[in-house]
Amino acid sequence: MNAADAAIKCLEKEQVEYVFGYPGVAICPFFDSILDSEIRTVLVRQEQNAAHIASGYARISGKTGVVAVTSGPGAENLITGIATAFADSIPLVCITGQVDSRLMGSDVFQEADISGAVESFVKYSYIVRKAQDVPRIFKEAFHIASTGRKGPVLIDFPIDIQNDTVSRFSYPETLNMRTYKPTVKGNTAQVRKVVKELQKAKRPVLCVGGGVHLSGAVQLIRSFAHEHGIPVVCTMMGLSVMPTDDPLFIGMVGNNGQDASNQAMNLADLVIVVGARVADRSINRPNLITENKTLVHIDVDPAEIGKNAGPNIPLVGDIQSIFEDLSAEEITADFSEWALELKELSRKDEEKLEAEGMNSAGGEVRPLAFVRRLSEAMEGDGIYVADVGQNQLWSCRGAMIKDGRFLTSGGMGTMGYSIGAAIGAKLAAPGRQTVAVCGDGGFQMTFMELATARQYGVPVKIAVLKNNVLGLVRQYQHFTYRDRFSVISLDGSPDLSKIAEAYGMSFVRLEREDRMEEAIKRFLDSDGSVLMECVISPDETA
Numbered sequence: 001m002n003a004a005d006a007a008i009k010c011l012e013k014e015q016v017e018y019v020f021g022y023p024g025v026a027i028c029p030f031f032d033s034i035l036d037s038e039i040r041t042v043l044v045r046q047e048q049n050a051a052h053i054a055s056g057y058a059r060i061s062g063k064t065g066v067v068a069v070t071s072g073p074g075a076e077n078l079i080t081g082i083a084t085a086f087a088d089s090i091p092l093v094c095i096t097g098q099v100d101s102r103l104m105g106s107d108v109f110q111e112a113d114i115s116g117a118v119e120s121f122v123k124y125s126y127i128v129r130k131a132q133d134v135p136r137i138f139k140e141a142f143h144i145a146s147t148g149r150k151g152p153v154l155i156d157f158p159i160d161i162q163n164d165t166v167s168r169f170s171y172p173e174t175l176n177m178r179t180y181k182p183t184v185k186g187n188t189a190q191v192r193k194v195v196k197e198l199q200k201a202k203r204p205v206l207c208v209g210g211g212v213h214l215s216g217a218v219q220l221i222r223s224f225a226h227e228h229g230i231p232v233v234c235t236m237m238g239l240s241v242m243p244t245d246d247p248l249f250i251g252m253v254g255n256n257g258q259d260a261s262n263q264a265m266n267l268a269d270l271v272i273v274v275g276a277r278v279a280d281r282s283i284n285r286p287n288l289i290t291e292n293k294t295l296v297h298i299d300v301d302p303a304e305i306g307k308n309a310g311p312n313i314p315l316v317g318d319i320q321s322i323f324e325d326l327s328a329e330e331i332t333a334d335f336s337e338w339a340l341e342l343k344e345l346s347r348k349d350e351e352k353l354e355a356e357g358m359n360s361a362g363g364e365v366r367p368l369a370f371v372r373r374l375s376e377a378m379e380g381d382g383i384y385v386a387d388v389g390q391n392q393l394w395s396c397r398g399a400m401i402k403d404g405r406f407l408t409s410g411g412m413g414t415m416g417y418s419i420g421a422a423i424g425a426k427l428a429a430p431g432r433q434t435v436a437v438c439g440d441g442g443f444q445m446t447f448m449e450l451a452t453a454r455q456y457g458v459p460v461k462i463a464v465l466k467n468n469v470l471g472l473v474r475q476y477q478h479f480t481y482r483d484r485f486s487v488i489s490l491d492g493s494p495d496l497s498k499i500a501e502a503y504g505m506s507f508v509r510l511e512r513e514d515r516m517e518e519a520i521k522r523f524l525d526s527d528g529s530v531l532m533e534c535v536i537s538p539d540e541t542a
Helices: 003-013 025-036 047-061 073-077 079-087 131-146 159-163 188-200 210-215 218-228 259-267 319-327 336-357 367-377 390-398 417-428 440-455 471-480 496-502 513-525
Strands: 018-022 040-043 065-069 092-098 124-127 152-158 204-208 232-234 249-252 270-274 294-299 313-316 383-386 405-407 434-439 461-466 506-510 530-535
Touching (some): 025 065, 040 440, 047 065, 047 092, 047 405, 152 159, 188 313, 204 218, 210 218, 210 319, 218 319, 249 336, 336 367, 390 471, 461 513, 513 530
Parallel strands (some): 018 040, 204 270, 232 249, 294 313, 383 405, 383 434
């Protein structure tokens, strides 16, 4: 076999189901070899979206997403998708074709130093120099992407190496990488310190992030919180760890979070941060979570602990393993009064939300009301994918997530993420209702992937909040520059009903609040793909 055949054998050994990508000459040997495999290929319409689709697939399936594109502009187009996955710790293996290895560095046609270009936002990158190295490289790439703090790994694969002969294929059964040994088991002494602090605490809070989803520890966290009556707040990436209506769930923290959840962090005497970076959107003043309280930071990545806020108890390890250990310990403290106090604050937040965002003036659709009614009408295990912009902030505040998932681009804030991610999520879980919510700006960045959904029979439901402006930038200019609006008008946008028709989708248009229930029902009840246009005022702020 040649090295391209060997690469496909490696993917089969890793039980890869899909490869998302876009071919070109430099990756053609790989795509030729895949014809002899049961692995399914999905042709995207722009390479960035291959990574977004792979991301949605990885987040719902729990597997590593796989992307393959050609050299030069193909690889360069992939960069935003790789950076988006890296920021949110999503496991991907990204295979890029490369020019003939003997010509690398001589600026030949469609050559780009992709491994150098992505150096700061991949976990690791490989340039395949010898065909015989393919099995080892692929084994290592999947291991690195899917263990420790997960993330994307790049394999740059020159075309001449793809065509070289592999004399004997042997896929490693095990790995012993001397320089890569992520910690899984939490330090026992540190675990006991956490238990001791919980026993002493009067006002503890669990602050959960996206790492809880990535470690598969959602049910453990829910059980632990309920067994001990500990209130839970979350970062944006931690949304859907707890159902929105769970009595112990207080809300999302940060600049765009709920007042009650931010107050919970300030009033607590013990904050246990689990799988979160303590980054600026969640904790813009890190000293607030270290003053007059004990801070515990649990994360699989030791580089994150203490980076933004110094914990009293650092605890490195896999969240699932650590909470299995914590659950085995005896904790007798009673936090019921504290939980009731926070729930009362949370109730006031909800009343404020209802008063400010759920009532329509003159029949106009209020975006907060829309995302609330839409999410309430979704099936219990539905997948809600929010794009970036005002729609993301309205979704974070207003969406009701039951036992489903909330997906978004948190760390990088990549507009256009939702359509691809929704396609990937639906491929990972065909039986689960999947809805993407985006603005008209983000929609126009990536709506070419409606063709991908149509080609592969993936029924996607996309709701576009249309205000004909770049809403979040307009909002910032409104408050900061006193209505000196610059480069935010989306005049010239297409007729969405014609877009729906062009891609063979059903179309629903919502302009008035009194038609909301009927429109949402039509949107969700359709078996096929549906595009919904929800017209909102450009004056709405998030």
